[in-house]
Amino acid sequence: GEDVEQSLFLSVREGDSSVINCTYTDSSSTYLYWYKQEPGAGLQLLTYIFSNMDMKQDQRLTVLLNKKDKHLSLRIADTQTGDSAIYFCAESKTGANNLFFGTGTRLTVIP
């Protein structure tokens, strides 16, 4: 993930909001994604945003995209213990076959 950067850890109290941040470097990215990895499981797509949008909301999830700063965030409202997982930011680039993933942010929700 040299192109996509995330902080490694985040702890929040149950019921609070969580904000997971990501920075990317390629301005030609077409889509940006958030994947969730629960312990012992594979990654699952949580949500995505097209590069010409600046916000997307899906129930408790809000994705914000600042193209000028190449910054993507995922806000989880009313965080629950079941939200504890590793969250990966990923970008797709024009002409590339694969997704470029960040290092992942391990979210720990404290009861």
Place this chain on the structure above:
Amino acid sequence: GAGVSQSPSNKVTEKGKDVELRCDPISGHTALYWYRQSLGQGLEFLIYFQGNSAPDKSGLPSDRFSAERTGGSVSTLTIQRTQQEDSAVYLCASSFGQGSGELFFGEGSRLTVL
């Protein structure tokens, strides 16, 4: 099967031995990816297969790594003469095709090289 299946789930081997990791993608998915997940390193792209096209091997870290996909379905990732730095979780994913951002991942094969 309903999801991407990988085997073995855990593999412990001695340095210098060869290992094979298997991935059975979701039926009908034409694209198949291998990634490597190391502690604190995120996901590292290894190789991509799309239908009958030549694979994109641009992510393979050395010539000790190779992969094949037989009949457009099952894929095998082979690591020859394993080294300790090969220890990681190897993740396979499949999707409907290139450009589809929803990759469906297996649970991974955890490789430990002693």
